[in-house]
Amino acid sequence: EPEVTQTPSHQVTQMGQEVILRCVPISNHLYFYWYRQILGQKVEFLVSFYNNEISEKSEIFDDQFSVERPDGSNFTLKIRSTKLEDSAMYFCASRPAIGYEQYFGPGTRLTVT
Amino acid sequence: KQEVTQIPAALSVPEGENLVLNCSFTDSAIYNLQWFRQDPGKGLTSLLLIQSSQREQTSGRLNASLDKSSGRSTLYIAASQPGDSATYLCAVLFSGGYNKLIFGAGTRLAVHP
Numbered sequence: 001e002p003e004v005t006q007t008p009s010h011q012v013t014q015m016g017q018e019v020i021l022r023c024v025p026i027s028n029h030l031y032f033y034w035y036r037q038i039l040g041q042k043v044e045f046l047v048s049f050y051n052n053e054i055s056e057k058s059e060i061f062d063d064q065f066s067v068e069r070p071d072g073s074n075f076t077l078k079i080r081s082t083k084l085e086d087s088a089m090y091f092c093a094s095r096p097a098i099g100y101e102q103y104f105g106p107g108t109r110l111t112v113t
Numbered sequence: 114k115q116e117v118t119q120i121p122a123a124l125s126v127p128e129g130e131n132l133v134l135n136c137s138f139t140d141s142a143i144y145n146l147q148w149f150r151q152d153p154g155k156g157l158t159s160l161l162l163i164q165s166s167q168r169e170q171t172s173g174r175l176n177a178s179l180d181k182s183s184g185r186s187t188l189y190i191a192a193s194q195p196g197d198s199a200t201y202l203c204a205v206l207f208s209g210g211y212n213k214l215i216f217g218a219g220t221r222l223a224v225h226p
Contacts, residue, residue, distance in 0.1 A: 033213070043157070043202065045213035056212040091157065100144045100206050102214060106156040 002026040004105035006092050012111045013082055021077045021108045023092030032075045033093040033102060034067065036060070043091065049075065082112045115140050115207045119217035126193055126224055134188040134220045136203030141181045147214065148177050148188050149202040157202065161188070165208075193224045 005024045013019050025032050034046040047057040049067050066078045075094075079086055089109050093102040116139045126132055136146070145164050149157040161170045161177040163186065169178040176189040190197060200221045204214040 031212075035214075042218050043204070043214075043216040045215070048212035058213075089156075101147070101159075101162050102206075104149075104157045104159070109154070 004092055004094055004103050006090075006105040006108050008108060009106065010109045010111070012113065015084060015112055016081050019079050019082055019110065021079075021090050021092075021110070023075045023077075023094075023105055024073050025075055025092065025094030026096075026103055027073070028096060029094035029103070030097045031055075031095045031102075032067075032069070033095075034077045035091045035093065035104075036088040037091070037107075038085075038088045046077075046090075079110075082110075084112050086110060087112045115205075115215055117203055117205050117215050117217040119201075119203055119220050121220055122218065123221040124223070126222075128193060128195060128224055128226050130193050130224075131189065131191050132193055132222075134190070134201050134203075134222070136186040136188070136205075136217055138184045138186075138205045138207075138215075140207055141184055142208040143181060144206040144208055146177075146179055146186050146206070147204045148175075148186075149204060151200045151202055151219070153200075160201075190222075193222075195224050195226055198222055198224050 007022045032049040037043045047061045048055045064080050089107045091107045092105040095102045118137045120135045147162045148160045163170050163179045174191040179186045200219040202219045203217040
């Protein structure tokens, strides 16, 4: 069964550094999402992406964040200058053109020191 | 504001008990509702998805029901086992917010032998 994959599984970075989290959505899916979960808190929506542009973003998704689909398979989340409070589990999700079920990847744990 | 609430926050039961986890949401206009399982430090495993037109879904020992008019869903786990110990998350796709799932804070379940 096709799956959403994410790399790396764990990333440690220093405050102020740029990080790129990578996702490979399911191949025939057209809608892509990033969510995050700070330890002990709810899963929160960050951004949705369709047809090579952002369709919706949350208040969390400020100018420090960007998303890109650089080729036909990858979907990336970039954080330009990481802060301690960016430490969280980041989940990528995708869904097909028909139906609204989102399929989640295993997550990338980002630790900012 | 569209919100999802889960009660109880934590539950500890002896093995073999049947149990019910509750999820409530603030707006009855939804596309679907999804139940996830999350093990500590891990990703989201989708358990059941109920479309807005459905009343319930079953998978093995799990049964999820949906009552849109009252803004409630329940996840019923039959004959609980220690391997069921995890956090169970409810997530709602509200109509008009079709881009993002809104998650509850979860119910942390411990099933002891």
